[in-house]
Amino acid sequence: MKQTQAFLSTYTADVSGVCSALFELGGMTVMHDPSGCNSTYNTHDEPRWYDTESLVFISALSEIEAIMGDDQKIIDDIVDAANQLSPEFIAIAGTPIPMMIGTDFDAIASEIEFQTGIPTFPFQTNGMHSYISGAGMALAAYADRMLDDAPAEIIPRSVNILGATPLDFSVNGSVDSMKRVLEEKGWKVLSTWAMGSAPEDLASSGQAAVNLAVSAVGLETAKVLKAKFGTPYIIGTPCGEKFNELLLKALENAAETKKSSAAFPDIPAEEIDIVIIGESVTSRSLASALHLEYGKAARVICPIETESDILSSKDAFLPEEDEITESLKTAKIVIADPMYRPLLPKEAKLIPLPHEAYSGRIYRAEIPDLVADIRAYFERSL
């Protein structure tokens, strides 16, 4: 049956995605929620919580405030907190009850911005979509609002990395490895949206020759930056020497032609018995690397939001447990988060690829840095 998970976990939701994307940018993010979203986010979705003083709070919405439509409480509370903490910007993200009662986030944000003079972003999240949409809309809104519109001087062979959050790349050095791959080939990384870069770095994003969307989270931002500065973008996650060659070539072509594209090669194959389950861009990049490095074909099952043209004709968007179970019946090797294990056919082998946005912190220590060393991962597992 649709919408039931007898055995599976669930992906990080949109509201946590907003918080994760904006975590390092000096703002204050408020989840408009009674309780629970906060502890879910800071326990399972945010590995930086213990050590980093980022301002993420909940509104502690009560029954009576919801019934009476009392928006003044959240406005007053946010203004009060902003006066105490002086954030660079304010973000408000919705959850199920505010959606049900039709909370006017645009009006609330306008009022807060009027009272504080601090840029305030409303996000129409409702806790019913994945982090892809939440983190995607957060970074895109930041790009739209916080970056100067003035035409920027393009820096040759420069690039922004878009869509890097711990939800897809954990805190295991993968993002630094991406920068290293690019810099070793003579590219200057202007900024990483949004891990390890200061707001000042992001402010120079318009000067990039090209953008690299390393996850589906980065796609909306890539489109905003294209509309704003004309910057073309390439879709793909650095992963393995041969796929990286393809990716770097695609970056050069895009810088020259100004045309955006995905870097994934066609994988000709009739029968495919390797399945990768996960986020679309990283999974397709891994499938590409597997093909290029080892001549093995893999298909992707993407259970969370993605743009359809990222997936190939052999791949599938399957958000339901029953659909995934059915699709795995012919699989011999499954590369997936270990929490998918209950769905595997008995004869299938699981190659664990823990995903922070799925199993949270449970397997964090085992999340591989596939950007730095894909061979070690596959040669240990295949």
Add this chain to the structure above:
Amino acid sequence: MLKRVFDPNDTSGASVKISQARFPAPFVSGLEYGAPARGTWNIVHTGMLIPDAHQVFVCASNCLRGVVLTAAEMNASHRFSTVTIKENNVLEGDMEDLIIEGVSDIIRKLPNRPPAVLVYTSCIHHFIGCDLPLCYKELRKRFPDIAFTDCYMNPIMRKSGLTPDQIMRRQLYSLLETREKDPKSVNIIGNNYATDDDSDIVRFIKKSGYTLREVPRCTTYEEYQQMSESFLNISYNPAALAGGEYLKTAQDQQHLYLPLSYDEDEIKEYMKKLAEALGTEYDGDPEAKDRADKALERALSVIKDAPVVIDYTATSRPLSLARLLLEKGFNVERVYADSFSKEDQGDFSWLKENCPDLDIYATVQVKLRILPRVYDRKTLAIGQKAAYFTGTANFVNIVEGGGFYGFSGIEKLADLMTEAFIEEKDTRCLIQRKGLGCESCI
């Protein structure tokens, strides 16, 4: 990155001297911060206490994520399933169908038939006016061999009557069948931890010849069902009160509330009440009192005048504990609590009068996110939040009173204080694990 623009010594709004504090809520409510101290149990942990029962949560995905991973981290995913609410269910009003068909689908897929299923609904059901009785009626009709009960993850109600935690501690007993009462059996109810075997209360019950039952002690579903045979329920955690009242009606069991306390007179008063209910006498247990005093003296000789900080997650009576320690000569400087229970009102007044400089700190106020988490001297914390906020590695790692009660509880706590002050702990590692005492794969 965040730029520090405020004075780190400005704790206004986040702390107050007890002399200036209001009871029961010393702080203005506003946005809330969540510290990464996760030892307190949530409704998943508590529900798992019923042996062999299966949990099904019906919520939006953001609400599901925290509970799914709670179950996974305690290695209990095989007893846990979910039904996801989407926008169309809210718009089309098919929430009843979703619950009935979703839960049915899950039960049919499970490799083993559970004796009981706990169905957790959410804030959405409450607001949409979902016909929950209809859902349970249909589920009971479809699966007559399974006991169903209604549980709730509706935090929007936490300021309206019973909190989800209180309701969970009540619903924990809703699956009990009615059985003939045994006048020599009693229950302790409402706790996540089994009450310590050495505690005054357990020793007294057993010495008086009574069989003691408690959910955390049950290892089979039948043992759990035997709780309905007891004639008396004893509770000492304020969150258990609703459960005690419920069982008076549902199971025709007496209820005796003996609040956890660190005060000699209160302990004696409550133990006398217990003795009366059991038809026996309480002699004041002078040996236990003496052992408690000696343990406190030992602790003081080690801890001396080092700052002691206490938080509300360690005990339901943080002010009673603070008062005891101050009276015994400890240098209690802070209590971390966002509000106080009515049981602590007498101690609040006493402390206001006799220790006016005691600092009361909030735990959720926004400044707690960025106030320096350091103390200028070696500090003993009692509780995980106190340890986190003061940055100390010397802390007593208990939640919810640790299962201790009475003079023996004071003795054990004093010994843990001594041990904690001498031996450092890995605060970061320990406090981030969910549900202290549960299995944890973290």
